Amino acid sequence: MKTLATLFKNNVREYGMLIALIVIMMFFQYQTDGILMKPVNITNLVLQNSYIIIMALGMLLIIVAGWIDLSVGSVAAFVGAIAAVLMVKYDFNWGLTILISLIVGALIGAFQGYWVAYVKIPAFIVTLAGMLIFRGLTLVMLQGEAVGPFPTQFQKLSSGFIPDFFHYEGLHVTTLLIGAILSILLIFLDIRGRKNQQKYGFEVTPFYFFVVKNLFITLAVMGLCYLMASYKGLPTVLVILFLLITFYGFITSQTVLGRRIYAMGGNEKAARLSGVNTPRLLFYTFVNMGVLAALAGMIVTARLNTATPKAGVGFELDVIAACFIGGASATGGIGKVIGAVVGAFLIGVMNNGMSLLGIGIDWQQAIKGLVLLVAVFFDVYNKNKNV
Amino acid sequence: MPDVILEMRNITKTFPGVKALDNVTFSVRQGEIHALVGENGAGKSTLMKVLSGVYPHGSYSGDIYFQGKECRFRDITESEEVGLVIIHQELALIPFLSIAENLFLGNERAKNGVINWNESISKTIELLDRVGLHESPNTLITNMGVGKQQLVEIAKALAKKVKLLILDEPTASLNESDSEKLLGLLLQLKENGISSILISHKLGEVNKVADSITILRDGATIETLDCQKDTITEDRIIRGMVGRDLTHRFPPRDSKIGDTIFEVRNWNVYHPLHENRKVSDDINFNVRKGEVVGIAGLMGAGRTELAMSIFGQAYGTRISGKAYKSGKEIDISTIDKAIENGIAYATEDRKAFGLILIEEIKNNITLTNLKAISDGGVINEPKEMTVTSEYRDKLNIKCSSILQLALNLSGGNQQKVVLSKWLFAGPDILILDEPTRGIDVGAKYEIYTIINRLASEGKGIVMISSELPEILGVCDRIYVMREGRMVGELPASEASQEIVMKYIMTQQEVME
Numbered sequence: 001m002k003t004l005a006t007l008f009k010n011n012v013r014e015y016g017m018l019i020a021l022i023v024i025m026m027f028f029q030y031q032t033d034g035i036l037m038k039p040v041n042i043t044n045l046v047l048q049n050s051y052i053i054i055m056a057l058g059m060l061l062i063i064v065a066g067w068i069d070l071s072v073g074s075v076a077a078f079v080g081a082i083a084a085v086l087m088v089k090y091d092f093n094w095g096l097t098i099l100i101s102l103i104v105g106a107l108i109g110a111f112q113g114y115w116v117a118y119v120k121i122p123a124f125i126v127t128l129a130g131m132l133i134f135r136g137l138t139l140v141m142l143q144g145e146a147v148g149p150f151p152t153q154f155q156k157l158s159s160g161f162i163p164d165f166f167h168y169e170g171l172h173v174t175t176l177l178i179g180a181i182l183s184i185l186l187i188f189l190d191i192r193g194r195k196n197q198q199k200y201g202f203e204v205t206p207f208y209f210f211v212v213k214n215l216f217i218t219l220a221v222m223g224l225c226y227l228m229a230s231y232k233g234l235p236t237v238l239v240i241l242f243l244l245i246t247f248y249g250f251i252t253s254q255t256v257l258g259r260r261i262y263a264m265g266g267n268e269k270a271a272r273l274s275g276v277n278t279p280r281l282l283f284y285t286f287v288n289m290g291v292l293a294a295l296a297g298m299i300v301t302a303r304l305n306t307a308t309p310k311a312g313v314g315f316e317l318d319v320i321a322a323c324f325i326g327g328a329s330a331t332g333g334i335g336k337v338i339g340a341v342v343g344a345f346l347i348g349v350m351n352n353g354m355s356l357l358g359i360g361i362d363w364q365q366a367i368k369g370l371v372l373l374v375a376v377f378f379d380v381y382n383k384n385k386n387v
Numbered sequence: 388m389p390d391v392i393l394e395m396r397n398i399t400k401t402f403p404g405v406k407a408l409d410n411v412t413f414s415v416r417q418g419e420i421h422a423l424v425g426e427n428g429a430g431k432s433t434l435m436k437v438l439s440g441v442y443p444h445g446s447y448s449g450d451i452y453f454q455g456k457e458c459r460f461r462d463i464t465e466s467e468e469v470g471l472v473i474i475h476q477e478l479a480l481i482p483f484l485s486i487a488e489n490l491f492l493g494n495e496r497a498k499n500g501v502i503n504w505n506e507s508i509s510k511t512i513e514l515l516d517r518v519g520l521h522e523s524p525n526t527l528i529t530n531m532g533v534g535k536q537q538l539v540e541i542a543k544a545l546a547k548k549v550k551l552l553i554l555d556e557p558t559a560s561l562n563e564s565d566s567e568k569l570l571g572l573l574l575q576l577k578e579n580g581i582s583s584i585l586i587s588h589k590l591g592e593v594n595k596v597a598d599s600i601t602i603l604r605d606g607a608t609i610e611t612l613d614c615q616k617d618t619i620t621e622d623r624i625i626r627g628m629v630g631r632d633l634t635h636r637f638p639p640r641d642s643k644i645g646d647t648i649f650e651v652r653n654w655n656v657y658h659p660l661h662e663n664r665k666v667s668d669d670i671n672f673n674v675r676k677g678e679v680v681g682i683a684g685l686m687g688a689g690r691t692e693l694a695m696s697i698f699g700q701a702y703g704t705r706i707s708g709k710a711y712k713s714g715k716e717i718d719i720s721t722i723d724k725a726i727e728n729g730i731a732y733a734t735e736d737r738k739a740f741g742l743i744l745i746e747e748i749k750n751n752i753t754l755t756n757l758k759a760i761s762d763g764g765v766i767n768e769p770k771e772m773t774v775t776s777e778y779r780d781k782l783n784i785k786c787s788s789i790l791q792l793a794l795n796l797s798g799g800n801q802q803k804v805v806l807s808k809w810l811f812a813g814p815d816i817l818i819l820d821e822p823t824r825g826i827d828v829g830a831k832y833e834i835y836t837i838i839n840r841l842a843s844e845g846k847g848i849v850m851i852s853s854e855l856p857e858i859l860g861v862c863d864r865i866y867v868m869r870e871g872r873m874v875g876e877l878p879a880s881e882a883s884q885e886i887v888m889k890y891i892m893t894q895q896e897v898m899e
Binding site for chain 2: 196199200202254255256257259260262263266267269270271272273274275276277333334
């Protein structure tokens with residue numbers, strides 16, 4: 001039976017980041033006299049950072065594949081601009097606009113993926129070019145001015161909440177119900193996974209740890225849902241986020257596709273000689289990134305209710321930082337979806353907390369940079385210690 | 388002995404699980420050209436790496452005396468300081484720098500870090516003149532042929548005031564006239580009192596210039612022949628290189644050979660960068676069910692290139708020729724299709740091309756055939772565990788768990804993972820490229836046993852190997868490749884190391 005100490009040692013990376021997140025949250029909670037965890041602020045935090053998380057999902061795949069994408073901020077702005085122009089100047093309906101925007105994102109991803117995967121130009125260069133190209137095209141598209149406002153349905157993309165079917169004063173019951181169902185589902189899945197492991201004779205974590213872990217998760221889920229429920233309920237964005245995280249978590253850990261991306265990043269030549277069509281796979285990884293950048297771009301635009309030429313500046317850096325803080329390896333082949341999500345939340349909480357404390361953007365940047373360096377140092381240090 | 392410039396006494400060097408050098412003694416006289424010959428893997432390069440400090444003092448046992456003084460080199464700079472310069476087979480020149488820049492790299496003519504270009508250029512002209520190379524000092528290395536680059540390497544050595552020059556297969560990639568020139572230069576340097584050690588597989592040129600020949604075999608000195616006293620024939624050298632006891636190194640097998648399962652006809656491949664260089668020249672070969680076919684040859688003979696071009700055109704351009712499986716023509720134009728048609732290629736370089744080192748054993752094994760352990764694109768992990776555990780047991784992979792990273796396995800066990808991964812693809816034809824390179828004797832025996840078992844299951848096996856005893860001990864039939872062509876085919880029963888070695892080595896006679 002493993003002891004808790006060895007368990008922690010073996011998973012120091014995963015738990016370490018989670019603990020860091022909790023510590024930082026507690027710190028800001030204390031420093032801001034409890035504002036951080038107020039329902040309205042938590043909701044804001046999710047809304048503000050949703051696009052970072054969405055793009056981090058795509059970026060993680062790119063980084064695991066061994067590359068990088070610097071263009072995502074510009075692409076998000078460009079797609080946002082297209083959506084705005086379509087709706088405001090050409091009166092396109094919001095549903096069609098979303099569809100077209102996603103397709104444009106996919107085409108941009110295909111454009112960049114083509115140069116990287118088939119022409120073999122390093123992604124750093126291709127996406128640096130993309131960063132300039134699409135920032136420029138955003139300006140062209142908007143002709144230098146802000147375009148808005150949008151139909152309410154489109155705004156709902158970022159500011160909407162799920163409807164409540166029970167009209168109980170001061171509490172969003174549907175949200176609580178969803179939280180309860182989710183908690184039960186998570187516990188059920190964990191029990192099944194544990195049974196499966198035992199069936200094949202693998203060592204499982206101690207029972208008390210299993211119980212504590214599930215209790216903790218249930219508390220976290222229900223706590224978050226309660227906070228949301230006492231405001232306006234679950235934001236639509238959070239639901240989209242949850243679905244996307246689950247989907248990408250599943251793809252990376254359970255499917256042939258995911259396995260191949262990790263193999264390609266771990267050793268491209270060996271993967272190719274094992275029958276993996278690596279150029280095609282890399283191409284589609286970029287297409288996927290384009291679609292997610294487009295989605296993020298629309299959410300940002302919807303949130304601001306205007307498309308501006310300066311939207312999304314510097315997003316790529318937050319997104320890349322989220323992946324590396326979350327434990328992805330710059331040389332490829334290593335990185336987890338959940339890590340990137342925790343990394344993105346960490347950055348989000350710091351952005352939010354520091355703003356609440358009135359720390360200027362100058363120091364915010366410096367502090368975020370240090371956190372990135374420390375997190376990666378922690379990785380390297382651990383790796384060297386284990387070898 | 389005042390006329391001895393170098394003496395290496397009782398040198399022993401071990402790698403994990405392998406004794407690469409076993410009590411080797413080697414000495415070079417002042418002002419002679421001393422040839423060092425032996426099969427691939429006999430320990431020639433290791434010995435030279437010990438000498439030049441690539442393997443620092445302390446990582447081997449034994450003593451080195453240079454000009455009568457004991458030397459304990461910690462790195463290559465220290466050995467160069469006393470005048471010992473090694474020129475590797477893969478040249479160490481920077482392609483986009485000029486001749487002059489390369490000549491003084493790490494040894495710049497400079498004052499306070501500022502390079503004196505006038506001095507550099509004039510010195511370069513002087514050195515180029517000594518090696519008989521008429522090029523501008525500003526010519527970029529990338530714009531010169533290999534023969535001229537070789538001369539630049541020698542000029543670079545001269546710039547370092549070389550006393551003993553070591554050349555590792557200097558003529559391997561040179562044509563006839565460039566080789567002549569190079570050998571002439573060695574003789575000329577000898578006149579000027581510079582001794583050299585020449586590692587070469589070309590016995591003709593060894594005989595032409597060497598004053599003495601030392602033969603290494605299995606990491607031990609066999610003999611040193613004095614060419615000035617006796618006339619040495621090539622046969623005499625070959626006998627020294629190969630004579631050894633083969634009993635008990637190979638598991639017994641009785642072959643049941645069926646019909647032809649795989650055949651390649653008129654196969655031509657060109658080099659991917661030098662488009663006019665043919666790396667496979669009109670090759671025909673076949674393998675039958677239950678048969679182990681060996682492809683012998685020197686490194687660089689084009690065996691790996693042939694195998695990879697067959698395996699879904701993983702190497703080369705302008706590939707032409709036909710492939711047949713059990714008499715029917717098959718399409719092997721992509722790796723996917725090759726695998727689908729039952730062909731597997733286990734690479735010679737398992738770390739670079741065979742394994743994903745940062746991943747688990749399990750993931751490495753199933754990568755070739757993820758379909759078999761997934762439903763609708765979703766991996767069935769329990770099934771994957773079961774399947775890979777079976778391979779671990781069947782091939783005896785020594786590991787703490789199939790969740791162990793491939794990185795942390797020994798060479799022999801890594802090789803077994805590579806084999807497992809290709810067996811998991813369910814091939815009918817297995818091409819094994821140097822399947823026992825760099826692994827110890829015990830693991831080699833296990834690999835041979837696996838090969839025998841696969842053959843007895845009716846698979847066709849092609850084994851590329853640079854170790855002749857292995858080819859003779861394992862194969863039913865042997866092809867010999869040289870410079871991109873099949874130059875010999877003989878049944879193992881009629882083959883001996885001497886005969887195969889002759890096919891491999893004596894190209895000049897056959898070609899002219």
